[in-house]
Amino acid sequence: xxxxxxxxxxxxxxxxxxxxxxxxxxxxxxxxxxxxxxxxxxxxxxxxxxxxxxxxxxxxxxxxxxxxxxxxxxxxxxxxxxxxxxxxxxxxxxxxxxxxxxxxxxxxxxxxxxxxxxxxxxxxxxxxxxxxxxxxxxxxxxxxxxxxxxxxxxxxxxxxxxxxxxxxxxxxxxxxxxxxxxxxxxxxxxxxxxxxxxxxxxxxxxxxxxxxxxxxxxxxxxxxxxxxxxxxxxxxxxxxxxxxxxxxxxxxxxxxxxxxxxxxxxxxxxxx
Amino acid sequence: xxxxxxxxxxxxxxxxxxxxxxxxxxxxxxxxxxxxxxxxxxxxxxxxxxxxxxxxxxxxxxxxxxxxxxxxxxxxxxxxxxxxxxxxxxxxxxxxxxxxxxxxxxxxxxxxxxxxxxxxxxxxxxxxxxxxxxxxxxxxxxxxxxxxxxxxxxxxxxxxxxxxxxxxxxxxxxxxxxxxxxxxxxxxxxxxxxxxxxxxxxxxxxxxxxxxxxxxxxxxxxxxxxxxxxxxxxxxxxxxxxxxxxxxxxxxxxxxxxxxxxxxxxxxxxxxxxxxxxxxxxxxxxxxxxxxxxxxxxxxxxxxxxxxxxxxxxxxxxxxxxxxxxxxxxxxxxxxxxxxxxxxxxxxxxxxxxxxxxxxxxxxxxxxxxxxxxxxxxxxxxxxxxxxxxxxxxxxxxxxxxxxxxxxxxxxxxxxxxxxxxxxxxxxxxxxxxxxxxxxxxxxxxxxxxxxxxxxxxxxxxxxxxxxxxxxxxxxxxxxxxxxxxxxxxxxxxxxxxxxxxxxxxxxxxxxxxxxxxxxxxxxxxxxxxxxxxxxxxxxxxxxxxxxxxxxxxxxxxxxxxxxxxxxxxxxxxxxxxxxxxxxxxxxxxxx
Ligand SMILES: Nc1ncnc2c1ncn2[C@@H]1O[C@H](COP(=O)(O)OP(=O)(O)OP(=O)(O)O)[C@@H](O)[C@H]1O
Ligand SMILES: [Mg+2]
Numbered sequence: 001x002x003x004x005x006x007x008x009x010x011x012x013x014x015x016x017x018x019x020x021x022x023x024x025x026x027x028x029x030x031x032x033x034x035x036x037x038x039x040x041x042x043x044x045x046x047x048x049x050x051x052x053x054x055x056x057x058x059x060x061x062x063x064x065x066x067x068x069x070x071x072x073x074x075x076x077x078x079x080x081x082x083x084x085x086x087x088x089x090x091x092x093x094x095x096x097x098x099x100x101x102x103x104x105x106x107x108x109x110x111x112x113x114x115x116x117x118x119x120x121x122x123x124x125x126x127x128x129x130x131x132x133x134x135x136x137x138x139x140x141x142x143x144x145x146x147x148x149x150x151x152x153x154x155x156x157x158x159x160x161x162x163x164x165x166x167x168x169x170x171x172x173x174x175x176x177x178x179x180x181x182x183x184x185x186x187x188x189x190x191x192x193x194x195x196x197x198x199x200x201x202x203x204x205x206x207x208x209x210x211x212x213x214x215x216x217x218x219x220x221x222x223x224x225x226x227x228x229x230x231x232x233x234x235x236x237x238x239x240x241x242x243x244x245x246x247x248x249x250x251x252x253x254x255x256x257x258x259x260x261x262x263x264x265x266x267x268x269x270x271x272x
Numbered sequence: 273x274x275x276x277x278x279x280x281x282x283x284x285x286x287x288x289x290x291x292x293x294x295x296x297x298x299x300x301x302x303x304x305x306x307x308x309x310x311x312x313x314x315x316x317x318x319x320x321x322x323x324x325x326x327x328x329x330x331x332x333x334x335x336x337x338x339x340x341x342x343x344x345x346x347x348x349x350x351x352x353x354x355x356x357x358x359x360x361x362x363x364x365x366x367x368x369x370x371x372x373x374x375x376x377x378x379x380x381x382x383x384x385x386x387x388x389x390x391x392x393x394x395x396x397x398x399x400x401x402x403x404x405x406x407x408x409x410x411x412x413x414x415x416x417x418x419x420x421x422x423x424x425x426x427x428x429x430x431x432x433x434x435x436x437x438x439x440x441x442x443x444x445x446x447x448x449x450x451x452x453x454x455x456x457x458x459x460x461x462x463x464x465x466x467x468x469x470x471x472x473x474x475x476x477x478x479x480x481x482x483x484x485x486x487x488x489x490x491x492x493x494x495x496x497x498x499x500x501x502x503x504x505x506x507x508x509x510x511x512x513x514x515x516x517x518x519x520x521x522x523x524x525x526x527x528x529x530x531x532x533x534x535x536x537x538x539x540x541x542x543x544x545x546x547x548x549x550x551x552x553x554x555x556x557x558x559x560x561x562x563x564x565x566x567x568x569x570x571x572x573x574x575x576x577x578x579x580x581x582x583x584x585x586x587x588x589x590x591x592x593x594x595x596x597x598x599x600x601x602x603x604x605x606x607x608x609x610x611x612x613x614x615x616x617x618x619x620x621x622x623x624x625x626x627x628x629x630x631x632x633x634x635x636x637x638x639x640x641x642x643x644x645x646x647x648x649x650x651x652x653x654x655x656x657x658x659x660x661x662x663x664x665x666x667x668x669x670x671x672x673x674x675x676x677x678x679x680x681x682x683x684x685x686x687x688x689x690x691x692x693x694x695x696x697x698x699x700x701x702x703x704x705x706x707x708x709x710x711x712x713x714x715x716x717x718x719x720x721x722x723x724x725x726x727x728x729x730x731x732x733x734x735x736x737x738x739x740x741x742x743x744x745x746x747x748x749x750x751x752x753x754x755x756x757x758x759x760x761x762x763x764x765x766x767x768x769x770x771x772x773x774x775x776x777x778x779x780x781x782x783x784x785x786x787x788x789x790x791x792x793x794x795x796x797x798x799x800x801x802x803x804x805x806x807x808x809x810x811x812x813x814x815x816x817x818x819x820x821x822x823x824x825x826x827x828x829x830x831x832x833x834x835x836x837x838x839x840x841x842x843x844x845x846x847x848x849x850x851x852x853x854x855x856x857x858x859x860x861x862x863x864x
Contacts, residue, residue, distance in 0.1 A: 083635075085632060090635050137636070183385035205385060209385050210299035210300065210386040210388075213298065213299045213300075213303075214295055216294075216304065261295050262292065262295040263292075265295065265296070269296055269338050269388045270389070272390055
């Protein structure tokens with residue numbers, strides 16, 4: 001794809017299909033769980049690469065991927081499917097979960113802790129040895145083919161304990177915990193994802209790793225790999241490093257004026 | 273009385289803080305540290321594990337500032353300031369500087385992933401050989417005589433006494449205070465005890481070689497301070513020799529507190545590079561002068577710090593035990609609010625999406641007489657924010673007859689309440705508080721409101737030690753401010769866990785009580801309920817009632833009695849302010 005940039009020249013947009021760089025044995029565990037028909041629970045802070053990891057694995061295993069972004073009001077029918085009223089007729093429409101089961105795909109429930117308890121009930125029989133999906137409204141039970149896999153992610157740092165997964169759901173899962181990558185890997189990710197120069201990548205990573213050590217009021221979230229990538233993309237596109245970091249790295253982190261000011265001062269030293 | 277003031281006021285402290293380096297310092301150190309300016313003549317930066325003290329910029333032209341911050345933060349981040357090492361460096365100025373050289377270089381390599389590139393590119397760092405791989409190795413090198421490059425000024429230095437000062441307990445201080453007050457101390461004429469002494473021949477070392485009397489509180493204090501650094505033989509001698517050297521108390525006090533008392537800024541300055549205004553890390557609170565019947569504005573300076581003891585974490589397995597289930601039952605019904613429930617069998621309005629589903633079910637022949645088609649509001653939502661303030665002053669370090677300290681019982685109670693409320697879904701912040709006069713009130717962060725409960729909370733508890741004094745009013749104002757300005761939930765509860773003795777420099781008896789009472793009034797006026805919890809039984813019940821009123825006071829003999837009475841006290845306090853809230857909008861009446 002080609003896009004026009006501000007100066008009127010055209011540049012190729014970055015390669016969004018580049019793949020996930022592993023930090024340890026997570027790819028092997030994923031592939032093995034898939035072969036053994038076990039569901040996966042992915043843990044890790046937001047922006048640490050969970051989605052990218054699942055995408056890469058789906059591609060490597062040659063399976064289609066259905067992703068559902070979960071939220072508090074997600075109902076069982078959002079997952080399984082529902083009858084719609086169309087011009088006075090009622091028509092059944094498969095939900096993403098049903099489609100994934102039918103196609104032997106990988107079904108990825110993103111941020112599953114946000115889901116309501118009654119939707120997790122649907123998940124249970126799919127996640128345990130039965131591997132079946134109960135579609136009450138149609139009066140059918142679908143048995144998932146061997147290629148089907150359920151993957152759920154959640155961000156441990158953020159929800160209240162009350163909303164936690166039921167232990168019975170949890171025990172059925174193989175758990176993979178992703179962290180923010182080490183400095184060395186994160187630098188390689190930046191190079192791979194954005195193509196900026198090594199020195200800038202190194203500075204950005206040092207800044208990111210430093211911010212992750214901060215525990216101050218007004219800084220609820222850490223600077224994620226995602227924000228480092230956005231910053232690098234802006235720099236690559238011609239935005240001066242300092243402005244890019246302010247816009248894409250420190251800006252999104254906090255609204256607290258004191259914290260922003262302190263971050264800015266810190267950033268100057270790292271990017272100078 | 274005046275004598276005591278002299279003792280504690282030897283150096284004035286100001287609040288101006290080079291706040292732009294706050295995050296840099298904390299990020300490299302890997303824990304929260306603050307940055308202060310020295311009022312003294314130091315030309316090198318130093319740190320005590322919680323605070324980095326920069327030289328007065330007028331002395332060195334304000335150059336090399338962030339580099340010094342980075343170097344000192346690296347010392348903290350690389351664990352270079354551990355007590356056993358500091359003890360061996362006391363009085364050895366040259367070795368200390370050599371140690372700094374080796375440790376800053378080691379720290380820069382160790383922490384390279386999060387150090388600024390610009391620091392790593394400094395010639396003294398870039399061209400340095402990595403000679404040592406641990407702090408112990410650096411110490412051996414430093415004490416030896418092998419040649420090393422000169423330690424650049426901007427690396428700063430270490431002040432072993434400044435670091436060790438933190439292990440002096442309240443008892444040490446009050447003994448000193450009493451002696452000073454009774455005029456027992458000879459002032460001056462005796463050698464200086466100060467980190468500034470240079471060389472192996474320092475007067476400090478000589479002083480240590482002189483027997484110090486056990487009866488002399490300073491001797492006591494020194495042996496506590498130097499711990500393993502003093503040989504058995506020497507301590508033996510102490511006991512025998514009752515007439516040991518007297519040390520001028522002002523001097524020792526200054527040395528011990530370096531990094532704290534001397535860590536002041538030199539006034540709200542005419543130096544644009546180092547701004548002195550409202551740094552978010554230190555906030556000035558007012559105090560009520562009951563005698564003059566007016567506020568003293570910007571009086572008590574409170575700073576948020578991270579828990580840290582120079583001797584490392586304690587084993588807390590006997591203290592931080594899981595809360596009893598009964599506590600959860602008791603606290604479960606606090607602070608509930610109305611919440612809309614869908615799919616209810618009865619209620620004030622229809623649940624439209626449910627009705628729609630029913631219509632579809634009907635059309636597809638799945639119809640069953642659905643009853644759950646209403647929305648109703650019920651009192652189930654937890655809208656409670658709780659701030660737990662734990663008194664960690666030296667007086668809580670005293671042990672009861674069973675050998676358990678009030679301090680540990682308070683930590684246990686605080687931990688259990690915090691854990692329980694967090695499990696119930698409430699927003700909980702926990703901090704410890706202590707002070708050394710109005711310029712140095714500290715709120716030690718144990719759990720922030722945003723943070724979810726984790727093992728880290730317990731790790732921070734293990735880094736607490738009972739030192740300093742109690743400025744109750746400031747602790748209450750800080751908690752109120754957290755609840756009203758950061759946590760902002762409709763139901764707010766401040767639980768103060770204290771031995772009840774409000775006592776600090778220039779903060780005692782009627783003045784202290786008057787101010788604490790005033791702080792409570794302010795809290796209630798802003799819609800915050802305050803409860804005081806005393807564990808250990810030995811408190812002055814009359815004084816406590818005078819401050820808190822018997823209704824908001826819970827006194828228990830031991831931590832395990834907590835569950836019995838906590839609910840009625842908290843409920844009553846919450847109910848009292850929720851009535852007020854109707855009359856008066858929330859908002860803190862104080863500056864800050
Ligand atoms: N190990 C990695 N290899 C390649 N890219 C990575 C890696 N880790 C993170 N990224 C990049 O970081 C960005 C954020 O990753 P991703 O969207 O997968 O995060 P996430 O964990 O799913 O976040 P959220 O919890 O917010 O959904 C993406 O651009 C991704 O390419
Ligand atoms: Mg994602």
